[in-house]
Amino acid sequence: MLNDERRRGERLELLKIAFNFGRGGIVCIAALALSCAPPALRIVPEPTDLDQMSSLIQGQYRERRGYVEEGLGAKKPPAELAQAYGELGLWYHAYSLKDAASTAYLNAHLLAPTEPRWLYYLGMTASTDGRGEEAKRYFLKVLDLLPSDVPTLVRLGEIELATGQVESAGTRFEQALELQPEATRAKLGLAQAKRELSDPTAALQLLELALLERPDSDLVRYALGSTLRELGEMRRAAAFLATSVPDTRQGELAMQDPFVDELRTLDLGPQSHLRRARAASQAGRHQQALANFLKAANDDSSSATAHLGVIRSLHALGRPEDALRSAMAAAELFPENARVLSVVARRLLAEGRTQEAEAQFRRALRVAPSSPAALMGLGDLLREAGDLAGASVLLSEARTVSLTARLAAASATVLIRLGRHDTARQDLEEDIRTVEGDRALTLLLARLLCTAPQASVRDGDRALSLASGAFLQTPSLDAAEVVTMARAEIGDYRGAAAGQRVILAAIERAGRQDLVPTARNRLLLFQNAQPERNSIPPEGSLGSVFVDPEAFSVFVADSS
Numbered sequence: 001m002l003n004d005e006r007r008r009g010e011r012l013e014l015l016k017i018a019f020n021f022g023r024g025g026i027v028c029i030a031a032l033a034l035s036c037a038p039p040a041l042r043i044v045p046e047p048t049d050l051d052q053m054s055s056l057i058q059g060q061y062r063e064r065r066g067y068v069e070e071g072l073g074a075k076k077p078p079a080e081l082a083q084a085y086g087e088l089g090l091w092y093h094a095y096s097l098k099d100a101a102s103t104a105y106l107n108a109h110l111l112a113p114t115e116p117r118w119l120y121y122l123g124m125t126a127s128t129d130g131r132g133e134e135a136k137r138y139f140l141k142v143l144d145l146l147p148s149d150v151p152t153l154v155r156l157g158e159i160e161l162a163t164g165q166v167e168s169a170g171t172r173f174e175q176a177l178e179l180q181p182e183a184t185r186a187k188l189g190l191a192q193a194k195r196e197l198s199d200p201t202a203a204l205q206l207l208e209l210a211l212l213e214r215p216d217s218d219l220v221r222y223a224l225g226s227t228l229r230e231l232g233e234m235r236r237a238a239a240f241l242a243t244s245v246p247d248t249r250q251g252e253l254a255m256q257d258p259f260v261d262e263l264r265t266l267d268l269g270p271q272s273h274l275r276r277a278r279a280a281s282q283a284g285r286h287q288q289a290l291a292n293f294l295k296a297a298n299d300d301s302s303s304a305t306a307h308l309g310v311i312r313s314l315h316a317l318g319r320p321e322d323a324l325r326s327a328m329a330a331a332e333l334f335p336e337n338a339r340v341l342s343v344v345a346r347r348l349l350a351e352g353r354t355q356e357a358e359a360q361f362r363r364a365l366r367v368a369p370s371s372p373a374a375l376m377g378l379g380d381l382l383r384e385a386g387d388l389a390g391a392s393v394l395l396s397e398a399r400t401v402s403l404t405a406r407l408a409a410a411s412a413t414v415l416i417r418l419g420r421h422d423t424a425r426q427d428l429e430e431d432i433r434t435v436e437g438d439r440a441l442t443l444l445l446a447r448l449l450c451t452a453p454q455a456s457v458r459d460g461d462r463a464l465s466l467a468s469g470a471f472l473q474t475p476s477l478d479a480a481e482v483v484t485m486a487r488a489e490i491g492d493y494r495g496a497a498a499g500q501r502v503i504l505a506a507i508e509r510a511g512r513q514d515l516v517p518t519a520r521n522r523l524l525l526f527q528n529a530q531p532e533r534n535s536i537p538p539e540g541s542l543g544s545v546f547v548d549p550e551a552f553s554v555f556v557a558d559s560s
Contacts, residue, residue, distance in 0.1 A: 039110040039111065040110075041085075041107045041110060041111075042103045042106060042107055043103075044068070044085070044088060044092075044100055044103045044104045044107065045100055045103075046065075047061065047092075047095075047097060047100070057095075060091060061091060064084070064087050064088040064091050065088060067084035067087065067088070068081070068084045068085055068088055070084075071084045078111040078112060079111070079112055079115075081111050082107075082108040082109075082111035082112035082115065082118070083108070083112075085104045085105070085107040085108040085111065086104070086105065086108040086115075086117065086118050086121075088104045089101045089102075089103075089104030089105040089108060089118070089121060090121075092104060093105075093121065093124075093125065098125045098128065098129055101121070101125055102122060102125045102126070105118045105121045105122045105125065106118075106122060109122060114145060116142045116145045116146050116149075119138050119139075119141045119142045119145070120138070120139070120142050120152065122135075122138045123135045123136075123138035123139040123142065123152075123155065124155075126138060127155065127159060132159045132162060132163050133163070135155075135159055136156060136159050136160065136163075139152050139155055139156040139159070140156065143156070148179055150176045150179050150180045150183055150186070150255070151255055153172045153173070153175050153176040153179075153186070154172070154173065154176050154183065154185050154186050154189060154255060156172050157169040157170075157171075157172030157173045157176070157186070157189050157190075157193075158189055160172065161189060161192060161193060161196075166193050166196045166197055167193075167197070169189065169193050170190055170193035170194070170197070172189075173186045173187075173189045173190035173193060174190060177190065182213065183255060184210050184213045184214050184217070184220070184255075185255045186255075187206045187207070187209060187210040187213075188206075188207070188210055188219060188220060188223060190206055191203040191204075191206040191207045191210070191223060191227070192223065194206065195226075195227060195230065200227050200230045200231050201231070203223075203227050204224070204227050204228070204231065207220060207223055207224040207227055208224070210223075210224075211224060221240045222240070222241065224240050225237045225238075225239075225240030225241035226241070228240065229241070229472065234475065234549035234550055234553065235548075235549065235550065237549075238474070238475045238546055238549055241473070241474050241475075274292070274293070274296045274303070274305060274306060274309070277289045277290075277291075277292035277293045277296060277306075277309050277313075278309075280292060281309070281312070281313065281316075286313050286316040286317050287313075287317065289309065289313045289316075290309075290310060290313035290314065290317065293306050293307075293309035293310045293313055294306075294310055296309070297309075297310060301333070304330070304333075304334050304337050304339065304340055307326070307329075307330040307333065307334070307340070308330070308339065308340065308343055310326050311323050311326045311327050311330065311343055311347065314326060315347075320347075320350060320351065323347055324347045324348070324350075324351060327340075327343055327344040327347040327348075328344060330343070330344065331344045331360070336367050337367070338364040338365070338367045338368035338371035338373065338374050339364075339371070339373055341360050341361075341363055341364035341367065341374070342360070342361065342364050342371065342373035342374045342377050343373075344360050345357040345358075345360035345361045345364065345374075345377055346377060348360060349377075349381065354381065354385075357377075357381060358378065358381055361374050361377045361378035361381065362378065364377075365378065370397075370401050372398045372401050372402040372404075372407070375394045375395070375397055375398035375401070376394070376395060376398045376407055376410065378394050379391045379392075379394035379395040379398060379410065379411075379414075380410065382394065383395075383410070383414055388414055388417055388418050389418065391414050392411070392414045392415060392418060392420075395407065395410055395411040395414055396411055398411075399411045399427070399431075403431060403434055403435065404435070405431075405435045405438040405440065405441050408427070408428070408431035408434075408435060408441055409440060409441055409444055411427065412424045412427055412428050412431075412444060412445075412448075413444070413536070413537060415427065416448065416535050416536055416537075417536055421448065421452040421453065421454055421457045421535060422454065422456065422457055424448060425445070425448055425449070425452070425457050428441065428444060428445040428448065429445065432445060439470050439473060439474065439479075440478075442466050442469070442470055443466070443467060443470050443478055443479055443482055444537060445466060446462075446463040446464075446466035446467040446470070446482045446486065447463070447467075447482050447485065447535060447537060448535050449462055449463035449466070449486075449489075450463035450464075450467075450482065450485045450486040450488070450489035450531070450532070451485055451489070451531070451532050451533055451534055451535040452533075452535050453533055453535075458489060460486050460489030460490035461490060463482065463485075463486040463489060464483065464486035464487065464489075464490060464557045465557055466482075467479055467482035467483045467485075467486050468483060468556040468557040470482075471483055471547075471549075471552070471556055472549075472556065475546055475547050475548075475549040475552065476542065476545060476546050476547065477503065477506065477507070477515075477542040477545035477546070477547060478542040480499070480502075480503050480506075480547040480552055481503060481522075481542070483499060483552075483555055483556060483557075484496045484499040484500045484503065484522070484526070484555065485522075485531070485532040487499060487555060488525075488526050488530075488531040488532060489531050489532075493526050493527075493529045493530075495555055496526040496555075497523060497526040497527050498555065499552060499555035500519065500522055500523040500526055501523065502547060502548065502551050502552050502555075503519055503547060503552075504516070504519045504520065504523060506545060506546065506547045506548065507519050507545060510545045510546075512545055515542075515545070518538075
């Protein structure tokens with residue numbers, strides 16, 4: 001009788017715990033309580049490419065897998081088995097095998113429902129895979145256990161911001177800053193929330209504080225420039241936007257996060273060296289990156305990624321001869337790796353050894369006929385040699401395999417030079433939807449829309465809208481030129497000529513005498529009420545020449 005009462009009490013306590021973890025927890029934990037059996041665990045699949053990994057990495061995996069199998073066989077306590085599954089999940093997570101990692105973390109969570117680590121890692125894997133609502137549920141459960149955990153508050157706020165829950169996100173960031181006033185990432189998130197809630201002044205104050213803490217952060221500088229632009233301070237905005245990169249993939253603002261620190265410092269031999277090397281490379285610390293890539297290559301000579309990292313780092317450090325020697329050595333080590341052969345070809349091309357480079361690109365295509373790097377490399381080489389038809393075939397095929405903004409621009413430029421303006425427009429219209437937000441690609445389409453010889457391809461109004469948006473994003477010469485050409489296309493020759501005078505003054509101030517003849521010829525064209533009909537984009541970047549946004553703003557279309 002006493003034992004029956006005790007069992008009923010234990011079941012009641014388990015059901016109370018279950019209510020804290022949602023309906024899924026109720027089912028799992030109630031089943032555990034009523035059947036006196038462990039929860040139904042998921043099967044964690046083995047890596048499909050395990051046999052292609054080094055013996056060191058295979059050993060790490062089998063050791064962690066062995067802990068799980070040993071725990072299941074010996075029916076070890078749930079806490080020990082949870083730890084084994086969690087360690088296995090960390091291994092998968094470190095090697096970016098996130099589906100298997102999620103399954104292992106879920107098993108760990110089912111076995112130890114009050115351990116926040118596994119919930120946090122479940123949230124991270126769901127978040128990086130774009131499953132925002134699922135990640136939010138896990139992070140909310142972490143907060144139930146650790147209400148004052150700043151990293152969880154910040155990550156939860158970022159998910160809510162991305163899913164349109166702006167006010168709730170703002171509250172999360174405010175809570176994080178109350179607990180940790182120096183949390184730059186929370187300031188950045190709160191500033192974005194303030195901007196979306198139409199309070200750019202408050203956003204500016206937060207970002208100015210963030211800039212004091214992280215003056216080297218592209219993310220902070222870009223957000224600050226965008227906010228200043230909203231406030232109409234175009235000159236200051238241009239200064240920040242010109243020295244930042246809007247792509248958030250350029251680097252994540254780090255924060256003190258014990259869970260992520262555990263993942264980062266996990267001793268995984270060559271992989272840990274590779275992670276540190278990539279982080280150093282992204283931060284521009286090329287000497288440190290080189291040291292770690294070399295360690296990874298020494299630990300695992302079969303790692304093509306490590307050898308490629310060595311080549312890139314040597315090139316970034318201004319050591320082209322060493323980079324070429326390393327590339328040639330890599331080609332001997334990996335004769336069947338198209339990516340390595342393509343990098344070797346690029347290094348040869350940089351040294352002016354065109355025929356050898358072409359041979360390496362063709363060798364790469366024999367190994368992997370659909371290699372985007374080899375297709376694009378050989379396409380670029382043929383384009384430079386004047387074989388536009390051959391280049392177009394290769395670049396078009398590469399574009400269908402793996403589209404990037406640079407590849408889309410290269411393919412479209414070749415089509416324009418071949419006079420296939422209608423095909424170029426169709427491709428660009430499709431590509432800017434796929435590579436959303438790429439400024440250079442948008443400007444290429446805008447230029448085509450206002451300068452193509454065929455009336456069926458041109459659309460001056462749309463060209464003006466696209467070019468104006470690009471100019472407001474970064475007020476540089478490349479966008480300003482297309483704005484004036486679009487003005488001419490819609491018949492506003494007076495506005496086009498006036499804008500071209502502002503451009504000419506900017507070119508002369510920048511000391512770019514090489515650009516003056518073209519600018520003067522275009523001004524003469526507009527003064528004679530003639531549109532521009534040269535759709536081929538200029539060689540080299542014009543982004544380093546900035547046009548006064550206040551003096552030019554009258555020629556920019558109102559995108560609203």
